[in-house]
Every structure is written in C-alpha cells, then in structure tokens.
Amino acid sequence: MEVQVSEMTSLNSWVSDISTVKSIRVYTGNAVRWCGSSRTPPGTQQQEILHCLKAALVEWVSKFNPDQVKSKRLAEHVVCNLTQDHEKIRPEEREDIKITAKLFIYRYEPGIIKEAATEACLQLGVSQLDSVILALPQLPGGKCHSLEVLLPPWEELESLVQEQMVTSIGVSDMDREMLETFCLNVQQVQPSSCQVNLASCCVIPPELTAFANENGIQLLTHNDPPDILPVEMLQEALSAKLQDPGISEWVPRWILRYSAIIKDRGIIRSKGYMVKAERTATHHRVCPEP
Numbered sequence: 001m002e003v004q005v006s007e008m009t010s011l012n013s014w015v016s017d018i019s020t021v022k023s024i025r026v027y028t029g030n031a032v033r034w035c036g037s038s039r040t041p042p043g044t045q046q047q048e049i050l051h052c053l054k055a056a057l058v059e060w061v062s063k064f065n066p067d068q069v070k071s072k073r074l075a076e077h078v079v080c081n082l083t084q085d086h087e088k089i090r091p092e093e094r095e096d097i098k099i100t101a102k103l104f105i106y107r108y109e110p111g112i113i114k115e116a117a118t119e120a121c122l123q124l125g126v127s128q129l130d131s132v133i134l135a136l137p138q139l140p141g142g143k144c145h146s147l148e149v150l151l152p153p154w155e156e157l158e159s160l161v162q163e164q165m166v167t168s169i170g171v172s173d174m175d176r177e178m179l180e181t182f183c184l185n186v187q188q189v190q191p192s193s194c195q196v197n198l199a200s201c202c203v204i205p206p207e208l209t210a211f212a213n214e215n216g217i218q219l220l221t222h223n224d225p226p227d228i229l230p231v232e233m234l235q236e237a238l239s240a241k242l243q244d245p246g247i248s249e250w251v252p253r254w255i256l257r258y259s260a261i262i263k264d265r266g267i268i269r270s271k272g273y274m275v276k277a278e279r280t281a282t283h284h285r286v287c288p289e290p
Helices: 011-020 031-036 045-062 091-096 112-124 147-162 176-185 206-214 231-239
Strands: 023-027 077-081 097-105 129-135 166-172 193-197 218-222 250-262 267-279
Touching (some): 023 112, 045 077, 045 231, 091 097, 097 112, 112 129, 112 147, 112 267, 129 147, 176 206, 206 218, 231 250, 231 267
Parallel strands (some): 023 077, 129 166, 166 193, 193 218
Antiparallel strands (some): 023 267, 097 250, 250 267
C-alpha cells in the first residue's frame, strides 16, 4: 500500500509514526526550479541531488493538512511526488523531445529496473524513454564488475526494449576488455552507448574508441562521482524535515536521473531525480566484489 501527498496524514502523525514506514520514493519534479531558486547553485552532482531532495521534502511536508488526519499509522510505502502537470510531455510535442535517463542501482533484485522506468514514464506522461544508461556502484581502483553482476540487470533492461518501454540502452565505466566481453555475452540487445568517466581517464583510451567505432557503440563522457548519493547524504536530506530516531537505517535503493531535451535546439526542457530509499539495518551494495 502506498500513500500519496493528498492522502497523507498530518505532520504530527507522520512524525510519530515514521517508524512504520519501510520505503520512501521521492520525485523531485523539475530540478531546474529547485536549483534556480538557490542563492548558491549546487556545484557538484552530489550537491545538486541533496539540494533537490531537501527542497522537495520541505514543499511536500508543507502540504500536510492537520485537519485531514485519517489514521494514526502511515502506510509502509510512502510517495513524495512533486512532479507538476505542466512538467509532463504533451503528446503533440513528444516527437520533438528526447528523454534520456541514467539509472543508478545500489542493490539489484528482479523488477527493480522496470519499477524505475515505469515510474519515469508515468511522471513524465510518456510511454517510452529514448535511452537508459545502467550505472552500478563504481569499484575501487577502476575495476569493472563481473558478468555475473552485470548480466541480470542488463537482461531486465533488454526486456524493456522488447516491450518498447525503452528505445536504446547503454552501460557505463567499462574498459575495452570488459566491454568486448560484455557484448559477446549479451543475449538480445547490444549496448548502444558506453559512458566513460573522465575523472579516471583524461582521454578516452584509443583501444576503447576503436572497439566502439567497430561495433556502433557511442562513447559518452560523464563526471558523476563514484557514489552519487552516499548513505549519509540521503539521511541528511530525510532528517531535514522528517523526525525519525531510526534515520541511520535509511539507505538508497535506486536513483533515476532524467533529462527531457528539445532535439533541434539542444535545450534542456526539464530534468529531475527519482529516488527510492528503504529502511534496512545493513546497507547492501549491488555487488560484494572487493
């Protein structure tokens, strides 16, 4: 059972019953309005998502009406949705808008990727995302994840392409050897893109460029930190407005960052974050690899 903002109990009830909540999904809506209203614009990806989460939670809590108390207990799964109707993509403008997303997952379980993609489509008012790039937590020393870790979430992404919910899918932070091995083991849909972090290599390695060109893979660059939303930052954002003695139990499950871009002009129409957090005593990463 989920509770939307319009169905929420009062702030006092929320504060007293926060221990009953097991998961929270926060949809920030267009992050441009949060960052644009800040006197000091966020300088890093981590600062931006933290700022957006805090701002969204402040506005969300402000919508609580003490006169609309329906229960003394909250549902186990709560949705904080700040997406506004005018931020949705209208059918008549869909062809002119490219919607890209990067999905950061912290612990993979079947269904988690479809959950995130479905929510993104719902919030943006579309039936299909143009591209989704899969991002797993970066390993120390620039190491790549094993096929055992990479293939299960990729297979779920492939199914979204088959269902026409996503047009193209890509990977991130793979060297030439891993990308080739990965492509040889993919069953249905080859990656159309591969993101490279320029913080780990100032210039894209020639061997990676050559392989990508030979296989029709677009190489992109990014400057995302190894952990876009550390546990401590998530807990800081939640504790800014939500009083919970068990705040240290909250961890991120997945984060989807999206951009809606006007194709011919290259202008960002909107961008935002969708974050799912869960209460758990132990933070399990997506991969136990050292």
